Amino acid sequence: MPSRARPExxxxxxxxxxxxxxxxxxxxxxxxxxRLLALANKQTxxxxxxxxxxxxxxxxxxxxxxxxxxxxxxxxxxxxxxxDWSVLPVKPNTVLMLVSD
Numbered sequence: 001m002p003s004r005a006r007p008e009x010x011x012x013x014x015x016x017x018x019x020x021x022x023x024x025x026x027x028x029x030x031x032x033x034x035r036l037l038a039l040a041n042k043q044t045x046x047x048x049x050x051x052x053x054x055x056x057x058x059x060x061x062x063x064x065x066x067x068x069x070x071x072x073x074x075x076x077x078x079x080x081x082x083x084d085w086s087v088l089p090v091k092p093n094t095v096l097m098l099v100s101d
Contacts, residue, residue: 013029015036015055015095015097016038016055016056016093016095018036019036019037019038019055019095019096020038020093020095021038022038023038023039023040024037024038024039024040024041024043025037026046026098033050033099033100033101034097034098034099034100035097035098035100036055036095036096036097036098037095037096037097037098038093038094038095039057039059039087039088039089039094039095039096040089041088041089042086042087042088043086043087043088044084044085044086045061045079045085045086045087045098046098047081047084048079048081048098048100049079049080049081049100049101050078050079050098050099050100050101051076051077051078051079051098051099052071052076052077052079052087052096052097052098053071053074053075053076053096053097053098053099054071054072054073054074054075054076054094054095054096055073055074055095055096055097056073056093056094056095057073057089057090057091057092057093057094057095058070058071058072058073058089058090058091058094059071059087059088059089059090059094059096060087060088060089060090061077061085061086061087062085062086062087062088063083063085064083064084064085070090071096079098
């Protein structure tokens with residue numbers, strides 16, 4: 001019996017490069033509740049419940065009541081929809097990933 005040819009695996013998706021293609025704009029991954037942002041300057045975050053992950057660089061999340069969180073590469077912070085938040089890059093080439101619930 002002839003063997004079936006296996007389809008080639010798709011190449012990996014470089015998330016930081018994908019986000020860098022549209023600095024300052026949230027880029028959605030098709031078919032997933034994931035958005036990416038190449039952070040160029042201070043930006044207000046969307047109302048969302050989920051995890052904000054720093055892929056590269058470093059960011060400062062400004063939360064209500066004077067609270068803040070500093071995210072370094074590979075660190076994450078849990079967001080709740082009640083929070084108004086903004087984010088500011090601390091290092092150049094900062095890329096964030098928002099994984100919504």
